[in-house]
Amino acid sequence: MPERVLPVRRVLSPVRFFDERRLALARWISERYVAPLAAVLGAMVPPRVAAEEEALGGPHPRGVRSAPPASGARPGAPVAPASGGAVAAGAPVGPLASYVNAGRLIDALRGGAGAFVLRPAPEDEQRLAVACVGEALAGGRRAILIVPEADPLPATAAAVLEAFGSEVALFLGGDRRSRYRTWLEIAAGRYRVVVGTRPAVFAPLPELGLLYVSRESHARHREERAPYHHVRDVALARARIEGAVAVAAALYPSVESSILGAVLVEPRGRRWPPVEVVAPGPEGRAPRLVAALRSARRAFLYEPLPGYGIARVCRACGEPAACAGCGGVLRRQAGAVRCAVCGAEGRCAGCGAADFGVVRGGAERVEEWARGVAQVPVARIAPGDRPRAPGPAEVLVGGVEAVKDLGPLGLDLVGILDADLAARRPGLSALERAVATWFEAAAWARPSGRVIVQTRRPNDPAVQALVTGRPERLHRAEAARRAAAGFPVGSAVFRVLGSAELVEHLRALDPTTLLVSGSGAATVCLLALELARVPAFGRLARSLAERGIVTRVEAEPHL
Numbered sequence: 001m002p003e004r005v006l007p008v009r010r011v012l013s014p015v016r017f018f019d020e021r022r023l024a025l026a027r028w029i030s031e032r033y034v035a036p037l038a039a040v041l042g043a044m045v046p047p048r049v050a051a052e053e054e055a056l057g058g059p060h061p062r063g064v065r066s067a068p069p070a071s072g073a074r075p076g077a078p079v080a081p082a083s084g085g086a087v088a089a090g091a092p093v094g095p096l097a098s099y100v101n102a103g104r105l106i107d108a109l110r111g112g113a114g115a116f117v118l119r120p121a122p123e124d125e126q127r128l129a130v131a132c133v134g135e136a137l138a139g140g141r142r143a144i145l146i147v148p149e150a151d152p153l154p155a156t157a158a159a160v161l162e163a164f165g166s167e168v169a170l171f172l173g174g175d176r177r178s179r180y181r182t183w184l185e186i187a188a189g190r191y192r193v194v195v196g197t198r199p200a201v202f203a204p205l206p207e208l209g210l211l212y213v214s215r216e217s218h219a220r221h222r223e224e225r226a227p228y229h230h231v232r233d234v235a236l237a238r239a240r241i242e243g244a245v246a247v248a249a250a251l252y253p254s255v256e257s258s259i260l261g262a263v264l265v266e267p268r269g270r271r272w273p274p275v276e277v278v279a280p281g282p283e284g285r286a287p288r289l290v291a292a293l294r295s296a297r298r299a300f301l302y303e304p305l306p307g308y309g310i311a312r313v314c315r316a317c318g319e320p321a322a323c324a325g326c327g328g329v330l331r332r333q334a335g336a337v338r339c340a341v342c343g344a345e346g347r348c349a350g351c352g353a354a355d356f357g358v359v360r361g362g363a364e365r366v367e368e369w370a371r372g373v374a375q376v377p378v379a380r381i382a383p384g385d386r387p388r389a390p391g392p393a394e395v396l397v398g399g400v401e402a403v404k405d406l407g408p409l410g411l412d413l414v415g416i417l418d419a420d421l422a423a424r425r426p427g428l429s430a431l432e433r434a435v436a437t438w439f440e441a442a443a444w445a446r447p448s449g450r451v452i453v454q455t456r457r458p459n460d461p462a463v464q465a466l467v468t469g470r471p472e473r474l475h476r477a478e479a480a481r482r483a484a485a486g487f488p489v490g491s492a493v494f495r496v497l498g499s500a501e502l503v504e505h506l507r508a509l510d511p512t513t514l515l516v517s518g519s520g521a522a523t524v525c526l527l528a529l530e531l532a533r534v535p536a537f538g539r540l541a542r543s544l545a546e547r548g549i550v551t552r553v554e555a556e557p558h559l
């Protein structure tokens, strides 16, 4: 019992929202991300819909009726698609059989605990998730699969749903009422598997054996609202607290995952498509790529820039083109020139004219020239379009919004264009995000296609990661780069807002890095510190907040 308990004034709900272990998790999150415990507890549960509590018959809706079983899976039946039944513990069979450290992973899944980084071969990504969930269930425990995106339903989520049918609670999308109902059913023990986006990491699943984070390096695993947690780190903490297994899986695992002390599970031998590195050539078209495209039946061309090109010069006055409103870059896109920064219609900052000389480049232009080359139809996934796989005879062009978990596609050709842009994007983790996207697109060339990457920096660690299909060298380069920038991998980063006094208090913490901007009442501090110092920072931030010196703390901002 805590030392001090205030009298209960009102009972809000008969539902039990957390137990001791989820309270321990909430305390960990509260401390790690310096967020009030009550706010954390609030974030762990979907908004209540009281009518749903009554519909389920109060706090312990044990007798919830099952939905009819799907795809042959019977609720309560032993499910072990990965092992196929009577197999000695730890003997890796199925898709895990060819993986280093698979035995340790399987032993842990069946009844142990631990942290694992899983680097699937491209064609195994979905099957491995199914296998891991199957092993946890075979051990009599339950599993959570967390995917970064809900729509379209990621192939990994679909595979688990298909394998385990009515055992699975799909905890993504839906309206408030259905989300809350699903949450209550999960808490009641109705499901053995939960599949969902970020909030699923908190799913009140009893007898938890596995938290599986799919596409671990994906940016959407970080919560953009308080407490600003990262799903990978919460999954690891929850696994520690509940004696479960946490698996961080990705074709390209992040540099953060490399310092967790987790067991690495990866394929024995190289299973990665051949990757050719070529110089971009005239207007970003390497002859090698053009030739490959001519004979390709199914291909994907990744072009990170949207639009048709960038306005360089005003045709009326000859000045360099810039937005009249904000001075931003003007981009030709969907037939019109607009400011890429503020979205205003493109007008010359010098004379107001709207006629520009455009330097061609971007997904629309790639679509145009690919049409002149390919022997099959060419289409483009525009921002806002529904991502999909190329048809049986089709070339697709698209940017980051087109690269989703679509499952193995078996394409003839994947082209990675404008690879050198990745290094120029602002943000400390922008390069890794780009590389993760390259890996996911390149994986579509398995088992018999090839990848062509256009770059002027063939020896760059990011390009070499793509060529080899291995992350280690890039991890080392990234770790060095981030340390040099003052934000070593594994340190905690906070953006703290408050008054000018704030700076001196933070300096006293002896942080790794303290960057100060703004002044007076709107001082902004960017703080990097060793994890061990976070509790001290948290205490300081709370006491400074009480005195009005700190007005806001944001954990792990995108840098």
Ligand SMILES: [Zn+2]
Pocket (backbone or CB within 6 Å): 323, 324, 325, 326, 327, 328, 339, 340, 341, 342, 343, 344
């Ligand atoms: Zn503008």
Ligand SMILES: [Zn+2]
Pocket (backbone or CB within 6 Å): 314, 315, 316, 317, 318, 319, 348, 349, 350, 351, 352, 353
């Ligand atoms: Zn002009």
